[in-house]
Amino acid sequence: MSLASPDTTAASVHAPNGARRETLLEVRELKVHFPIYRGFPVARQVGAVKAVDGISFSVKPGETVGLVGESGCGKSTTGLALVKMNPITAGAVHFEGQDMVHSTGEHMRQLRRKIQMVFQDPYASLNPRMTVEQIVGEPLMVHGLAQGAARRDRVQELLRVCGLDPRVYTRYPHEFSGGQRQRIGIARALASDPIFVICDEPISALDVSIQAQIINLLEDLQEAFGLTYLFIAHDLAVVRHISQHVVVMYLGKIMEVAGSKTLYDQPLHPYTRALLAAVPIPDPKLEKKRERIVLKGEIPSPINPPKGCRFNTRCPLAQAICFEEEPAPRQVGDGHYVSCHLVE
Amino acid sequence: MATTLRDLRLADARVEPAERVAERKFPALHALRELLADLVSDRVALVGAIGFLIVLLLAATAPYTADQYTKQNLRMRLSPPALTIDGEFNYHYLLGTDQLGRPILDRIIHGSRVSLLVGLGVVSVTGLFGTVLGLLAGYFGGRVDTLIMRWIDIQTAFPGLLVALTLLIMLGPSLQNMMFALMINGWMIFARIVRGVTLSLREEVFVKAARVIGASDLRIVFAHLLPNLVSPILTIAVMELARIILAEAALSFLGMGIQPPESSWGLMLSDGRDYMAKAWWLVTFPGVAIGLSVLFINMVAGWLRSVTDPQQRFKKASKEA
Numbered sequence: 073m074s075l076a077s078p079d080t081t082a083a084s085v086h087a088p089n090g091a092r093r094e095t096l097l098e099v100r101e102l103k104v105h106f107p108i109y110r111g112f113p114v115a116r117q118v119g120a121v122k123a124v125d126g127i128s129f130s131v132k133p134g135e136t137v138g139l140v141g142e143s144g145c146g147k148s149t150t151g152l153a154l155v156k157m158n159p160i161t162a163g164a165v166h167f168e169g170q171d172m173v174h175s176t177g178e179h180m181r182q183l184r185r186k187i188q189m190v191f192q193d194p195y196a197s198l199n200p201r202m203t204v205e206q207i208v209g210e211p212l213m214v215h216g217l218a219q220g221a222a223r224r225d226r227v228q229e230l231l232r233v234c235g236l237d238p239r240v241y242t243r244y245p246h247e248f249s250g251g252q253r254q255r256i257g258i259a260r261a262l263a264s265d266p267i268f269v270i271c272d273e274p275i276s277a278l279d280v281s282i283q284a285q286i287i288n289l290l291e292d293l294q295e296a297f298g299l300t301y302l303f304i305a306h307d308l309a310v311v312r313h314i315s316q317h318v319v320v321m322y323l324g325k326i327m328e329v330a331g332s333k334t335l336y337d338q339p340l341h342p343y344t345r346a347l348l349a350a351v352p353i354p355d356p357k358l359e360k361k362r363e364r365i366v367l368k369g370e371i372p373s374p375i376n377p378p379k380g381c382r383f384n385t386r387c388p389l390a391q392a393i394c395f396e397e398e399p400a401p402r403q404v405g406d407g408h409y410v411s412c413h414l415v416e
Numbered sequence: 417m418a419t420t421l422r423d424l425r426l427a428d429a430r431v432e433p434a435e436r437v438a439e440r441k442f443p444a445l446h447a448l449r450e451l452l453a454d455l456v457s458d459r460v461a462l463v464g465a466i467g468f469l470i471v472l473l474l475a476a477t478a479p480y481t482a483d484q485y486t487k488q489n490l491r492m493r494l495s496p497p498a499l500t501i502d503g504e505f506n507y508h509y510l511l512g513t514d515q516l517g518r519p520i521l522d523r524i525i526h527g528s529r530v531s532l533l534v535g536l537g538v539v540s541v542t543g544l545f546g547t548v549l550g551l552l553a554g555y556f557g558g559r560v561d562t563l564i565m566r567w568i569d570i571q572t573a574f575p576g577l578l579v580a581l582t583l584l585i586m587l588g589p590s591l592q593n594m595m596f597a598l599m600i601n602g603w604m605i606f607a608r609i610v611r612g613v614t615l616s617l618r619e620e621v622f623v624k625a626a627r628v629i630g631a632s633d634l635r636i637v638f639a640h641l642l643p644n645l646v647s648p649i650l651t652i653a654v655m656e657l658a659r660i661i662l663a664e665a666a667l668s669f670l671g672m673g674i675q676p677p678e679s680s681w682g683l684m685l686s687d688g689r690d691y692m693a694k695a696w697w698l699v700t701f702p703g704v705a706i707g708l709s710v711l712f713i714n715m716v717a718g719w720l721r722s723v724t725d726p727q728q729r730f731k732k733a734s735k736e737a
Binding site: 152155157180181184185188189191192193196197198199200201202206210211214215244246247257260264 | 620621622624625626627628629630631632635639640643644725726727730
């Protein structure tokens with residue numbers, strides 16, 4: 073028994089006409105706003121938290137796209153919106169060419185089968201009252217993929233693939249360590265044979281020694297089952313390691329998109345440079361000489377984002393135009409886009 | 417071929433222990449056996465369970481064992497607890513007699529029927545109703561939540577006993593009416609607590625994970641929310657059970673519950689009040705009966721709470737090992 077037979081994986085990346093589909097996931101001008109209501113007895117909308125305010129990117133089949141940014145920039149909100157856990161205010165999301173924003177009911181259930189998620193906190197993401205079999209078997213049950221003995225076999229297979237002893241299926245989550253729990257979470261995400269897995273900071277709650285194991289597991293699984301990842305993280309070193317493309321977000325907008333190597337070697341946006349300058353170098357001599365760009369202040373409120381460029385309040389290079397006009401993303405190289413007035 | 421550790425492990429996995437076979441073939445029976453073993457290992461719960469079983473048994477067999485509960489004997493009124501009557505052993509008079517010469521023991525045993533019926537009947541109905549409304553309010557939120565919570569606020573604003581008394585005066589005192597009156601003002605606490613816990617559970621990541629998987633609302637409620645609600649619901653249910661038994665006693669005491677010559681613990685307390693100074697057994701034994709049954713229920717409930725929580729079971733098991 074295999075988790076995803078090669079035929080189905082291959083079929084999924086080919087368009088109906090036989091041509092290889094260029095993109096698996098296409099996000100266009102995605103906006104996720106959370107309205108704020110005030111007043112009694114009749115509440116009126118007085119504003120909105122613009123967590124994600126018009127972002128566009130695409131993910132090709134089989135690749136890993138990293139989504140980075142500091143806390144509150146909207147990266148997790150984006151991830152949750154892509155599985156429709158957050159309301160999509162505006163924009164379009166196409167998965168395998170199918171509109172996701174307006175799909176409901178049975179169609180949405182089918183899409184859910186193909187898009188799964190690995191959560192940040194493995195202590196909170198597993199129901200404490202369910203056994204491992206119930207947790208990992210839940211997608212099989214919900215989508216009617218396997219029953220009875222077949223389901224148990226399948227659960228054991230998934231546990232084995234994720235590096236756990238298949239016999240632990242009768243145990244409860246609290247009997248496992250953080251890393252083991254995350255493996256259970258990954259096994260659950262893989263149960264319904266997904267094509268696309270959104271990893272929402274899957275390692276940031278784990279011990280450093282365990283992080284590498286989980287990253288390696290994710291890479292092995294990607295290779296074995298032809299998975300596509302959207303990898304949300306704030307650890308730049310990990311993102312550089314695992315992803316082919318990186319999207320840098322700040323305050324609900326995309327600042328820079330580039331291939332992993334390009335972004336780390338030649339960052340163009342001042343925000344990307346500041347982010348990369350914050351990464352310590354594991355060599356004391358080099359570390360001492362490291363150029364640091366320390367950003368002043370806090371990330372502004374997404375309720376009232378600054379006029380013009382979102383980064384203008386903290387940008388060391390900000391000029392008059394940055395406070396007036398919002399920079400549109402400009403292509404500066406192959407697959408390299410920057411939203412900054414000052415980049416030529 | 418050299419046998420590696422992995423081969424050994426796999427071989428080990430293939431040989432299924434007898435216990436595992438039993439578990440696989442008769443899962444319900446196996447679970448029951450495990451539950452019983454757990455109960456026996458918990459002394460407090462065991463005492464409570466046996467005590468509660470005895471109360472249940474006595475209540476069930478009351479028509480045969482306590483058949484003299486309405487038999488008046490004015491010659492023997494207010495006689496103290498005694499083993500023998502006219503030189504013969506007679507267990508009916510073990511706890512003495514009341515002001516009409518009726519045996520206290522028989523009346524207590526008959527009274528247990530009322531207390532258990534009212535207690536269990538009312539709590540199961542209020543628990544169910546309150547849980548459903550609390551789940552609706554907590555899970556769906558918004559207008560449903562506002563509507564249900566304001567309804568609860570309005571109902572709780574009236575003193576419970578006053579509402580029950582008013583209803584009983586309007587409907588007339590009887591067992592059914594008393595249960596109805598107690599149900600009317602008993603469900604709000606369930607709804608409140610269940611709503612609160614549901615609100616926090618709804619935001620848990622594992623509920624989010626279930627949604628991402630594609631689980632329906634019904635499945636989330638039954639598979640993810642309810643199992644996590646068992647502990648708080650059980651806790652309130654036991655507290656409510658004790659409260660309802662006492663409320664029944666209070667209503668009967670006030671003359672709006674069980675009517676003579678039927679007996680109930682509360683009625684016995686109220687009748688015995690006038691004779692407290694010269695005949696202590698009239699109020700003491702019904703009082704002890706109320707206290708003991710509430711205690712037994714509490715003892716069992718503590719265990720029930722821990723046995724339904726895998727995390728606590730695990731802790732207990734590792735402590736014993």
